[in-house]
Amino acid sequence: MEVGAVAAMRYVKDGIKAARLVMQHTGHTLLVGEQASAFAISMGLPGPTNLSSSESVQKWSKWKENRCQPNFWKNIVPVDSCGPYHPKDIAELGKGTCSSANLMAAIESRSSHIGLHNHDTISMAVIDKEGHIAVGTSTNGATYKIPGRVGDGPIAGSSSYADDEVGACGATGDGDIMMRFLPCYQVVESMRLGMEPKLAAQDAIKRIARKFPDFVGAVFAINKNGLHAGACHGWTFQYSVRSPEMEDVEVFTVFP
Incomplete structure (x- = not known):
């Protein structure tokens, strides 16, 4: 239950490192805006940097x-x-x-869909050899967003969630819709109640689709024993897995 996050942070490239610094060196959970950038730079991260390409x-x-x-x-x-x-x-x-x-x-008539070419969320979960679980999400946000918009990336339980006793979840897609359901919190709590990762992931996605049938998104779920699965809606989703027993990363494809 240690959490750190930053949102609307400009001029600093390393969002995940900044979030980790919030977790390690403050009693807060979320820092935002210019002050998040100032915090990250004061803690030694490179910046201010022009991040435009x-x-x-x-x-x-x-x-x-x-x-x-x-x-x-x-x-x-x-x-x-x-x-x-x-x-x-x-x-x-x-x-x-x-x-x-x-x-x-x-x-x-603007479509609210978030597609493959207008967002860039990356979510990752790691289980170490002692069984501790960490999860993190990084994103540049939705293309053409309104200035000031914060999506699901820094919201604990929405884009990611983890509990050593249960497992972890990561999410990607239309964060403005998905964050209303805290899908990763839902996935972890479903696994806590005995659901396998596949069913937990599918259940979380179905909860969103019932209310927003046109949304686009996906989650992956992994329990503390390493059993993993994914579920998606509106697109074909891929996630990758690597364990000590594997010679290379394996990519898994999940269909709507």
Whole structure:
């Protein structure tokens, strides 16, 4: 039950290292924003660093040229193609500031899916030879997110969770939806009650799909004995495993 996390941390590349420093050297669980960056740098991590790549800058430029579409806004009216945005009820009071109907249609019809090319979550669980379990998740967040957005990555029980007595879980996908269900906490608690990893993972995904049938996401589950499985919805999911007995990493494919 030792946890450390950072969110909305800019200018520092090593998110997992920063989260570990929060766990090791503070009595807090989560640090955010500029102060999280300042903390990480003060603890010896490299920074401040420009983390933009030519690829990300090019993608952002094309997005701006496409009138900032797609995006994560809803029930709003933009003053122009890229905002500022206002709630519809406020905008209707001052008619004449709205953009074209075509732009509104584009905003309203935006798919909420998180696909293979617009997020980059990595979650990993490790069991040492003494049986201690650690799990961590790192992500750059959803592409085209609203500034200030925090997804499920730093939320304990959502993107990852572990208990030495039971096992661990990691998650990836549409974090804005998945974090509402704490799927990894659910997986570990289901295994605690006797479910095998496969059934626990499937149960957690089904709980989300019942409420949000169009969501995209996946979890992996591993119990304290090393038995592992995955479950997914909306895409084909792959995860890799390596144990001391294995000569190389093995990739497992899970179908919806």
